[in-house]
Amino acid sequence: MTTSDIPEPPKITEEHFLDTGTGVEAETEADDAAIPEIDRPWNPEQIRVNTKQFSLRNALDMIEDESLELAPDFQRGRVWKLVQKSRLIESVLLQIPLPAFYFAEDTDGYMRVVDGLQRLSTIQDFVRGGAESGFALKGVEYLKGAVEGKRFEDLPAPWKRRIYNTQIVTHVIDPTTPPDVMYDIFKRINTGGTPLNAQEIRHCMSKDRSRRILRDMTSTPEFNAATNGMGGHIRMNDREMALRFAAFWLLGTDGYAKPAAMDPFLQRTTIMLDSENEVDDARVDALMSAFRRAMVNARLVFEYQAFRKWPWDSSGRNPINRALFETWSITLADYEVRDLEQRCEAIVHEARGLMTHDYRYLEAITSSTGDVRRVMYRFEATAKAAEAGK
Known part of the structure; x- marks a missing residue:
């Protein structure tokens, strides 16, 4: 040779x-591995996902009483820049519907956020973070004169209520769904923002x-x-x-x-x-x-x-x-x-x-x-x- x-x-x-x-x-895959083979098709009856609606107040209360978990030690979920965080809060104030969230429920009734962690973490930090992790809005586009530089506690009561009353659509993966199926479901829906x-x-x-x-x-x-x-x-x-x-x-x-x-x-x-x-x-x-x-x-x-x-x-x-x-x-x-x-x-x-x-x-x-x-x-x-x- x-x-x-x-x-x-x-x-x-x-x-x-x-x-x-x-x-x-970085680990790379060969071209012939780009199209996955369906070598273990799931029984559709094993896939159980229920759609529910929660108010943001309800979701934040569940986080505080630990019935909804924001994946402890999950650093990547909190790396949004201040302007990104502020514009998410502005979207809520403007009543722009948020994309759907995904929660996974266990057999004890506790739930974990598996999609939407960055959004929910940001809202929690703003509303209930206080001096430790709360933040003042910076770089908003449409409500600059009304909310720029303000923290949650600085907002007028009607605006606070608007945040608390905002409804979020949540798809809850039932605990009877087998773990491998649940993992595959999450891989399929994990496409927005910076995918996990x-x-x-x-x-x-x-x-x-x-x-x-x-x-x-x-x-x-x-x-x-x-x-x-x-x-x-x-x-x-x-x-x-x-x-x-x-x-x-x-x-x-x-x-x-x-x-x-x-x-x-x-x-x-x-x-x-x-x-x-x-x-x-x-x-x-x-x-x-x-x-x-x-x-x-x-x-x-x-x-x-x-x-x-x-x-x-x-x-x-x-x-x-x-x-x-x-x-x-x-x-x-x-x-x-x-x-x-x-x-x-x-x-x-x-x-x-x-x-x-x-x-x-x-x-x-x-x-x-x-x-x-x-x-x-x-x-x-x-x-x-x-x-x-x-």
Whole structure:
């Protein structure tokens, strides 16, 4: 094979949010994956969505008494700029109908906002945020002389009543709807504004237990040392990476072969983490210990290049690659520090060689990364590289 026959390495593209790099490499799908196959058509009787109307006062009261949840720790939902927030409030004052909201109801009757979080958070902050999170209107278009610079408490009583009495149309996903169906429903309706990514959807739909586990994993000093402070990521990529580790640690690559797709695999793991019957506290403690060990080992072996593409011709530091994170973290979780200290140089040499010369490996960590054959290959190749120097 001549030099001209060697394919160009896949281009490395960083994800961006609000025109700012997120520090994580974008995952791309091949053209033939753009049109999803309907390999598990749902029974229409399983899809139960009821349409209800609430006043904004009613919705805000439900938030305060915790019967309606605004997805705690969900940072992305509160990143609207002040002018965007102000114009939403102005729309309410002008009695312009708001787009429909989606809530998910659980078996205890509690509801979570799964679509419309930014709008409802903004209204709550304005009306009931007070000095802590409330804001004064800025940049309104049509009511400048009447409300510009005013907080909720500064508005005349009729205007306050107009906000409170505004009716919102809400589609409530019934708790009898299976989780996988509910997830697919939300992916379909999640199209407006800045769509949520897969982990943000899972966060909205999950329970406190899995949220706490993933938050604890990504708050550890070991994780932040290995990822250069990725904890608290604005798009929850940190929690997706922790969830990927948990998924492969709990279910293994054999467990991946059944769904053979990343979304249902991670959704299944989220449900497991939410259930103490499936993953008890002792198992969670073991998971946390393995995760910490993996992060320490990754930092030891790769230093500031951990979980990043690092071919021989690379002189800088690329964004974190999720496929590399899941494979190297799972692989390194099984090694002792003393062993790795003696073999770091050999392991790095093998790893960089894979990322320079093995085009199949490069494909497996770049595009269609959920393809089961690519998942299996990158785990096999990574495990072999981790044995270098023995």
